[in-house]
Structure formats: C-alpha cells, structure tokens
Amino acid sequence: MAKLTGVDIANHNTKESCWVIVHGKAYDVTEFLPEHPGGSKIILKYAGKDATEEFEPIHPPDTLDKYLDKKFHLGKVDMSTVNIEEKQVDPDEAARQERIKHMPALEQCYNLSDFEYVAKQVMKRTAWGYYSSGADDEITMRENRTAFHKIWFRPKILIDVQHVDMSTTMLGSKCDIPFYITATALGKLGHPDGETVLTKAAAKHGIIQMIPTLASCSFDEIVDAADGKQTQWFQLYVNKDRDITARIVKHAEQRGCKGLFITVDAPQLGRREKDMRSKFSDDGSDVQKAGEGDSIDRSQGAARAISSFIDPSLSWKDIPFFQKITKMPVVLKGVQRVDDVMKAVEHGMHAVVLSNHGGRQLDTAPTGIELLAEVMAELRSRNWQDKIEIYVDGGVRRASDVVKAVCLGAKGVGIGRPFLYAMSSYGEPGVCRAIQLLKDEFEMNMRLIGARTVAELTPDLVDTRGLQVHTVTTGSDVLNQTVYSPLTNPVFKARANL
Structure with missing residues (x-):
C-alpha cells in the first residue's frame, strides 16, 4: 500500500x-x-x-x-x-540549555529540596508549571510541608542501636523501607523515558512503585521495565464506562500488581493556576486557539487536558463493584475525614491513603499528617487499628517526615514530586541518589530517636501538639522557600513606543 x-x-x-x-x-x-x-x-x-x-x-x-x-x-x-512548520521559539530555551550545561554535579545534591531547586532551573517552563502547581492559592500545598515542622521528636537515650532494621511490609509485600513512589502523571514532561525511570530506581532500592493511570508511558511499558521481583501497585482514576474500568483493573492484576488504589478526591480536577498560566502565551496566540471564528481558550493546563474521562458520580455504592472484579487489596486514595476512614473499615477496605492530592485539589483541605493523628486515635478507641492499613502522602521532603508518620501509625508514606524532580534533573541516577539519601537519613533518625526496628517507631516518640494550629509560614523553611514559585499576576503586553 x-x-x-x-x-x-x-x-x-x-x-x-x-x-x-x-x-x-x-x-x-x-x-x-x-x-x-x-x-x-x-x-x-x-x-x-x-x-x-x-x-x-x-x-x-x-x-x-x-x-x-x-x-x-x-x-x-x-x-x-510533510511540511515542517517553523516552531515558535521559547525565549528562555537558549538560557535553559546553558543552565543545563552548568548543572551542579549530582553529588552536590544533599537533600530532596536540592533536586527541586535544580529542576526548577533546567525543566521547561510548561513542565515545571505542571509538576509544581497546587490548587488556587496553594495554601494546602505549602501546609503539607509546614505540618511536618509542627511535630517534634521525643527521643529515647541509651538504646543499643548498632543494628537498625528499616524493612517492613505494606499490603503484605516486603520492602526495604516504609515509603513508596506514589502515582504522579505525565512523567515524560520531565524525562523522555518517563515513569520507567522510576520503575528501575525502585527495583534497585527495594521500594514499591505505584503506577499512575495518567502516565506518559503505557502501563505495560512500566510493568515490562520492572525486574520481575519488585512490587508494583496500580492507581486508578475511575472511568465513566465501567467496562473500561473493569478491563483496566483486570489487566493490572494479570500483570502482577499487588494493590488497587482508587483515587477518590478528584471528581473534578482542581484549578492549578501555574499550570494554566504556562499554557497561555503573552501574544494571545494560545495553543488552544482553533481556527476562524474561535475565541481564545485560556487553557486549563496539562491536568485538565487528560482527565475529563474521570467519573464524578463515583460513590460508596460502587465499592462492591471493585471488590468483585479483583482479588487485589482495594485501597481508597485521597481520604480527608476521620469518619470516611471509619466507613472504609465498614466497607471492608484493605487500606486508605490520607491525602489531599499534593495540595492540587481542594485548597485548605487538611494535611494527611494532621489527619493521621486524629484517625489513629479514633481507630484505637474502637480497637480497629488492626482492621485497616493507613498510608499518608503530601509534603514529604525528609526521612524524618516519614519517621514521624510511622510513629503516628502510618504503615507507609507516599512520595511523589521529589522523585519527579530528581528524574527531571538527573534521570535514573538522580532518583537512585534521592532514594539513598532518604535511606541514610532514615537510618540516622532511627538511631537518634532510639528505635531499632520500624515496629519500635511508636506514638510516644513524637509530640503532635503543634498540629492544632494551621499556618502558612513565609520564612521558617529556607530550603523550601528557595524552590517555591509564588503565584503571579497576569503579565502586561509590551507597549509600543509612542
């Protein structure tokens, strides 16, 4: 032909x-x-x-x-x-390429915020806008980070901590440390190999990866990149067509996924202005403009461009459907109330993730870590703490954050953006270094707090009284402030000389 x-x-x-x-x-x-x-x-x-x-x-x-x-x-x-059209020149591209040439050596990254700082300088503006954006005024996104600073340690002394065991199990699967790579969309915005970079790094370090529905790589590409022994979970945005949903879930189970994480905090995607603004060009020739007679459409950004299939009618009545179509543990991801955790127990859920979607959905929603303290208190009061596993994500930048969450009762902690930033800056070696930095910090923190095993990370080792107050500080976290991009106002067009 x-x-x-x-x-x-x-x-x-x-x-x-x-x-x-x-x-x-x-x-x-x-x-x-x-x-x-x-x-x-x-x-x-x-x-x-x-x-x-x-x-x-x-x-x-x-x-x-x-x-x-x-x-x-x-x-x-x-x-x-085929005619090759002249591409619109990004005025920052030449400067960005120069910054890439002069990137710090990987060994100069000593913490997760270092990766974020480098990524901010070397990523394309639209990609950075998508990865870094939060909902509305980004109060929850910032509070996710700040909340961990309100928890203080109460370390024990004179404990023999020569041998420290950081390993644990999550949803029945063994892992080297109680954190996992949580689902994040559009990996190829940061690296041409996309989510498979995270897969390979997770395999090398014995941690679990959650595969996103909205990955840039196909699901099978990500599974094929695994080493055959590592544990992978699957995050699901529920399609309005339940036949499609069932087919996707069954395929994930057949390919060996060990957990189904149903996202329940996104009946509609939040309004992420950094992402939206990066899609609107200064000269008015928006990428969404579509021919004669069309008005300019101020793009809702990358997130909205891939998500309208999500079913806003998803409700508790749908839970039996998921329990029927899979034998994987079923987890609700994005729970934000204590009573909803209790409902999850009553509905036979294996686990929940206390999460506000990285501050990308409802602004001023509670942080996962503050909710964790309330949830565990209620579960213990009912003697239900062994009926369900509790996970938490959002705002983690130090292994001490993971330690605090585990002390409060979390089975594991999800980390998303930091690994995207490490991947976008340095590829697989960057993600591996980020994981190793967290492992080193975790081991150090366990020794300094007086815990030899994950089971010894208990509530008496932390002081949570500071969680009662919501604040969004502006200067107390220097590392975070150097990489946080403030929201901006619309940019005026350049005026012609009169």
Whole structure:
C-alpha cells in the first residue's frame, strides 16, 4: 500500500474532516473530537499536520491503538512530503540549555529540596508549571510541608542501636523501607523515558512503585521495565464506562500488581493556576486557539487536558463493584475525614491513603499528617487499628517526615514530586541518589530517636501538639522557600513606543 503524502493529510484540516499524523502514521480523528479529554481545539490546531511533538509527552504510545477504532487508522505517511512548520521559539530555551550545561554535579545534591531547586532551573517552563502547581492559592500545598515542622521528636537515650532494621511490609509485600513512589502523571514532561525511570530506581532500592493511570508511558511499558521481583501497585482514576474500568483493573492484576488504589478526591480536577498560566502565551496566540471564528481558550493546563474521562458520580455504592472484579487489596486514595476512614473499615477496605492530592485539589483541605493523628486515635478507641492499613502522602521532603508518620501509625508514606524532580534533573541516577539519601537519613533518625526496628517507631516518640494550629509560614523553611514559585499576576503586553 502506497504511503500517504503531506498533501493528502493537509486536505483534512477542519472539524468536518480532521486527520493528524502521529509517529509517522495518519489517523482520522474527526469523530473523536467531541470525546477528546482535552477538548477539540488542541487537536484542531494540528488538523492536517504532524501532532507527534504535542502528543508524545502527554499520551502513552499505545493510546491510539487502544482507544481509536482501527477503521480510523489510515496508514503510514511519507514524512519527506510533510511540511515542517517553523516552531515558535521559547525565549528562555537558549538560557535553559546553558543552565543545563552548568548543572551542579549530582553529588552536590544533599537533600530532596536540592533536586527541586535544580529542576526548577533546567525543566521547561510548561513542565515545571505542571509538576509544581497546587490548587488556587496553594495554601494546602505549602501546609503539607509546614505540618511536618509542627511535630517534634521525643527521643529515647541509651538504646543499643548498632543494628537498625528499616524493612517492613505494606499490603503484605516486603520492602526495604516504609515509603513508596506514589502515582504522579505525565512523567515524560520531565524525562523522555518517563515513569520507567522510576520503575528501575525502585527495583534497585527495594521500594514499591505505584503506577499512575495518567502516565506518559503505557502501563505495560512500566510493568515490562520492572525486574520481575519488585512490587508494583496500580492507581486508578475511575472511568465513566465501567467496562473500561473493569478491563483496566483486570489487566493490572494479570500483570502482577499487588494493590488497587482508587483515587477518590478528584471528581473534578482542581484549578492549578501555574499550570494554566504556562499554557497561555503573552501574544494571545494560545495553543488552544482553533481556527476562524474561535475565541481564545485560556487553557486549563496539562491536568485538565487528560482527565475529563474521570467519573464524578463515583460513590460508596460502587465499592462492591471493585471488590468483585479483583482479588487485589482495594485501597481508597485521597481520604480527608476521620469518619470516611471509619466507613472504609465498614466497607471492608484493605487500606486508605490520607491525602489531599499534593495540595492540587481542594485548597485548605487538611494535611494527611494532621489527619493521621486524629484517625489513629479514633481507630484505637474502637480497637480497629488492626482492621485497616493507613498510608499518608503530601509534603514529604525528609526521612524524618516519614519517621514521624510511622510513629503516628502510618504503615507507609507516599512520595511523589521529589522523585519527579530528581528524574527531571538527573534521570535514573538522580532518583537512585534521592532514594539513598532518604535511606541514610532514615537510618540516622532511627538511631537518634532510639528505635531499632520500624515496629519500635511508636506514638510516644513524637509530640503532635503543634498540629492544632494551621499556618502558612513565609520564612521558617529556607530550603523550601528557595524552590517555591509564588503565584503571579497576569503579565502586561509590551507597549509600543509612542
């Protein structure tokens, strides 16, 4: 069969007939336009053109094979006949490349905030906007970090801590230390190999990786990158089509995932202004603009562009459905109330994750660590502490944060953004160093607090009275303040000389 030409594709550049090129193949996406999670405008911008560069970092490579009917797969394209459009020049790109050339040596990163600082300098503006953004005024995102500073240690002395064992189990799987790489979307925004970088680093260090629904790599790519022995969990955004959901869950179980984490705090994605602002160009020629007669659409950012399939009608009545379709432990991720944890116990959940989605959903929602103290008190009062495992995430930047959470009763702690920053800056070696730094800190903290095993990390080793007050400090955390990007106002266009 003869290859299609650039002219063949260019003739189909309207909403009535929309063809695009992805990875050298043509697709008729006309009927898919109304269903695209990011809206039709972003596709129409590439109607009759090569959309690979826009497609690559946001979609897993098997997306079109999975979700676009084969009758709309038009065949290979002779790419020598396709016009290469002049790309809009990012005014910061040359300077960014210079910063990359002069990056600090990996060995100069001594803590997780160092990776965040480097990533801020070397990542593309849009990628940094997506990874670093929080909801609204970002109060919860900052409080996630600050809350850990309100917990103080009460160390024991004269304990023989020559031998320290940091290993534990989470959902029945052994791991070297009680933290895991939690699910984060769009790994290829930070590194061309995406989430597989995290997979390989997790394998080398004996920690668990949670695979995200909205990964840039396909699910199978991530599982195939595993070493065959490591534990992987699967994070699920529930599709409105339950048949699709069931198929995804069963496939994850067949591929060996050991836990199903259902995200329950995102019936609608939060409003993340850094991400949104990075999508709006100063000259008004927004990437979402789509032809004659269309008004400018101020993009909702990368998050909204991939998430409209999520079912806002998900409720407690759906829990039996998940328990029926899988034998994996079922976990609710994003619980933010004590009474909802008690409901989870009553519904037979294996675990919950106390989480506010990294401060990216409802601003001024409670932090996971403050909620943990309340939850464990209630569980113990009912003698239910052994009926469910409690996990927590959000704001972790030091192993001491993990130690505090485990002391309060967490079975494990999820860490997300820091590993993305390490990956974006230094690839797999960066993630490995970040994990090792945390391991070294954890061992040191256990010795200094007087604990020889994870089981000896108990509530009497921490003082939580400071958690009663909500504050968003501006200067007490120097490391965090050097990498936090304040929200900004709209930028005025340059005025012509009068």
